[in-house]
Amino acid sequence: MFMKEIKANKKGFWLKLDNAAKIFPGQNSNTWSSSFRICFEMKEKVDPDLLQQALLDIMPRFSCYDVRIRYGFFWFYLEKNNNTPVVRPDIKNPLYRVKFNENRKFLFKVFYHGNRISVDMYHVLSDGHGGAVFLSTLVAQYLRLKGYDIPAGGFVLDINEKNSEGELEDSFVKNATSEAKYKRTDKFCYHAKGTRMPWHTVNITSGIIPFDDLHALAKAKGVTVTEFLCAVMLDVLCKKQLREERKQKEVCIQVPVDLRKPFDSETLRNFTICLRVKVDPNKGEYTFDELLEQAKYQLRLQRNKKELNMMITANMGIERNIFIRALPLVIKNLGVGVSFAITAEQTNSCLITNLGPVIIPEEMRKHTEKVVFIPPPGKVNAARMGVATLNNNLCITFANSYLESDVEREFFTRFVKMGLHVKIESNRE
Amino acid sequence: MSYCVNCGVELDKSAKKCALCSTPVINPNEKNEPAAAEKPFSETLQLPKSIKKEFVAFAVSVIMLIPNIVMLFLNIFFIRQGFWSIYVLASSLLLWVLFVFPFFAKKRRPYLMWAFDTAAVGGFFFTVFALHGVGAVVTQSTLGIIALISVAVLLLIIWSRYKKHHWTANVIVFLVETTAVSFFAGLLTSYFTGNFNFFIVGIVISVCTLVMTAFFIYCNRSKHIRNWLNKAFYL
Numbered sequence: 149m150f151m152k153e154i155k156a157n158k159k160g161f162w163l164k165l166d167n168a169a170k171i172f173p174g175q176n177s178n179t180w181s182s183s184f185r186i187c188f189e190m191k192e193k194v195d196p197d198l199l200q201q202a203l204l205d206i207m208p209r210f211s212c213y214d215v216r217i218r219y220g221f222f223w224f225y226l227e228k229n230n231n232t233p234v235v236r237p238d239i240k241n242p243l244y245r246v247k248f249n250e251n252r253k254f255l256f257k258v259f260y261h262g263n264r265i266s267v268d269m270y271h272v273l274s275d276g277h278g279g280a281v282f283l284s285t286l287v288a289q290y291l292r293l294k295g296y297d298i299p300a301g302g303f304v305l306d307i308n309e310k311n312s313e314g315e316l317e318d319s320f321v322k323n324a325t326s327e328a329k330y331k332r333t334d335k336f337c338y339h340a341k342g343t344r345m346p347w348h349t350v351n352i353t354s355g356i357i358p359f360d361d362l363h364a365l366a367k368a369k370g371v372t373v374t375e376f377l378c379a380v381m382l383d384v385l386c387k388k389q390l391r392e393e394r395k396q397k398e399v400c401i402q403v404p405v406d407l408r409k410p411f412d413s414e415t416l417r418n419f420t421i422c423l424r425v426k427v428d429p430n431k432g433e434y435t436f437d438e439l440l441e442q443a444k445y446q447l448r449l450q451r452n453k454k455e456l457n458m459m460i461t462a463n464m465g466i467e468r469n470i471f472i473r474a475l476p477l478v479i480k481n482l483g484v485g486v487s488f489a490i491t492a493e494q495t496n497s498c499l500i501t502n503l504g505p506v507i508i509p510e511e512m513r514k515h516t517e518k519v520v521f522i523p524p525p526g527k528v529n530a531a532r533m534g535v536a537t538l539n540n541n542l543c544i545t546f547a548n549s550y551l552e553s554d555v556e557r558e559f560f561t562r563f564v565k566m567g568l569h570v571k572i573e574s575n576r577e
Numbered sequence: 578m579s580y581c582v583n584c585g586v587e588l589d590k591s592a593k594k595c596a597l598c599s600t601p602v603i604n605p606n607e608k609n610e611p612a613a614a615e616k617p618f619s620e621t622l623q624l625p626k627s628i629k630k631e632f633v634a635f636a637v638s639v640i641m642l643i644p645n646i647v648m649l650f651l652n653i654f655f656i657r658q659g660f661w662s663i664y665v666l667a668s669s670l671l672l673w674v675l676f677v678f679p680f681f682a683k684k685r686r687p688y689l690m691w692a693f694d695t696a697a698v699g700g701f702f703f704t705v706f707a708l709h710g711v712g713a714v715v716t717q718s719t720l721g722i723i724a725l726i727s728v729a730v731l732l733l734i735i736w737s738r739y740k741k742h743h744w745t746a747n748v749i750v751f752l753v754e755t756t757a758v759s760f761f762a763g764l765l766t767s768y769f770t771g772n773f774n775f776f777i778v779g780i781v782i783s784v785c786t787l788v789m790t791a792f793f794i795y796c797n798r799s800k801h802i803r804n805w806l807n808k809a810f811y812l
Contacts, residue, residue, distance in 0.1 A: 237619065239619055240619050259619075262617070348625065393804070553596065553598070557584060564584065564585040570587065572584075572588055572589065574589075574617075576596045
C-alpha cells in the first residue's frame, strides 16, 4: 500500500507547511478545525454537474491545493493528492471539522445550494485571499462552461497558465528579515458569556449593507471600513461586559491583515498576520468617537512594513529555533495544543477579518450577487466576524458558537440606527 | 420583502422569524412566501458517525481479560507460590466495574451503578485483606468506612435527582455529608481499634467542614455575597 502511494506520487511534488499553517494541524481536534468558508451567490441556480467539471478543470492550476497532509518525523508536509475532488450538496453546519483521511484526503470542500457555490478551506492551505482566488477562478470556469465568455483578471486566474514559483512560495520565509525584537504583551481578556451550541454546529448570521453608504459613513469619520467595524464591535462588547456585572477585563479584537500588498507577494498560501485593537474599560467608559480613534490609531500604528516585518520575524524565530526544529512532531503538536489552550483565543475577545473587495472581471459581475466570508468559529469567542464586498454588497457574517444572538443583534441594529439598510440571512431556525 | 418590527432589519424571504430577536414574521400581503422561498442555508446537518460505546466497552473488557487469564495460567502451572494472581483479578474486576461496566448500560442507572460499585469496592478490600491475612479490626474498620461513604453517595444521588439545585446548595449538601462521614468514620475506627486518636482526627475534619458549611449557608442566603463570589471567581 505504502509502495503504491510512493509510485503513484513519483513526480515527488510536495510542500512544506508555511509558517502560519504550522500551528493549525496541532490545534485540530475531533470537534473543531480552523477552516473558513467563502460563498459566491449567483443570480441563477447552480448546476452541480457543470460545477464538478469546472472544479476538475481548475485543479491543475492550483497545485498547492491539490494536496493531502502527511505526518513527517519533525513537521507535517503537503503531498500531491492522487484522488479527484467532488462537489457536494451544502450542509446546515458549515465549517464542519476536518479529518485528514476523510473527504478523499482533500483539505477543502466545495458545496452548492440553490444559487450558492461555497468552499470550506482548511487554514493549512491558505488564508482568505487564497480561498477567494480559488473560488473566483472556480466560479469563472463554471460560468464559461455555462456558455459565458469570462476573461481572467483580478482574483480570477488563467487556468491555462502554470503555478508560478511566487504563488507557491512561503512568503514568511522570504520576508522575515527584521532585526528588531518583538515583545509579546498579550494577556487574558474578556469573553462574552453564553450557552454553547452542541459540537459540530455553529450559528451563521450575515448582514448585507450597501458598501457605498457604509464607506461614506466611515469616510465622514476619517476612518476605514475595517476601523469603523472594529469600533462598533468594541462598543458592543464593552457594553455587553458592563451589563454582565462582572470584573471588567480588557476587550481585544484580533484583526488579520493581508501582507501581500506591503511585501509585494503573489503567494496563494497563507500570508497574513493578526493585529490587535484593545481597550481597557477600567480606564473609564469610552464614547463611540473615542473608540473610533482607538481603532484608527492602534491599527495604523501597527500596519506598516517595519512593524509587520518585526512580527513575522518573531513568528519565524520560533520555527527557526534549532531546539524546536529538533523536537519530534508528536511533542510539537502537544506544545501547540497546550499553547492554543492557554493563549490564542484566550487573548482575544473577537476576530474581525475583512477580505476587502473581491475583484472579478466585469463580465462575471453580471452573474454574481454577493460574496459571503465566514471566519473559523471560536471556541470561547462569542461571535467572530468575516467581511467581504462584491457589487456594492458588503456582507458581514458572524460565526457564533453560542446560542444567543445578542452580539449580532446589537451590532446590526447599530447600523440600522445610523440609517443604513441591513438585510439579514441566517441558518438559525 | 419583510422587516423585523423589533430590529428594523430586512429579513430573508424564507425567514419565519427574525434571526436576531426571534420575532415571528407576519406578512399579510405575502402569505405563502416563507414556505415557498428557498433558504440561504441547507437544512441537512452533517454530524460524525459515532462509535458505539458498548463496542468500545467490549473491546476494553477483552483487553483487560487477556492479562488476567495469563496471570491465572502462570499462577496455576508455573509460579505456584500462593494465590498471587487473585490480587490482579480483584484489581481488574474493581476497575472493570467502576469504569467499563457503566458503558454497557443503555440508559443512566445511577442506583444500579451505586449498588455494583459498593459491592465491587467492598469485595475488593475483603478479598485482599482475607488473602493478606490482616486482622479482623482492619477489615471491619475498612468495610465500615466503605459502607458509610456508600450511604453518603446514595443520599447525594437521591438529592441530585430530586430537582435542580443552585450550586451553593449542592456544595452545602456535599459538605454536610463529608462532616457526617468524617465523624462516624472516626467513631467507628476508634471503636474497632480502641485508639481514641482516630476519633479526634474525625472530629477535626468534621469541624473544618462544618465551618465551610456555615460559610456556604451564608452565601446561599445572601444574594450580595453570591454575586460577589460569581464576579470574583468568574472563569
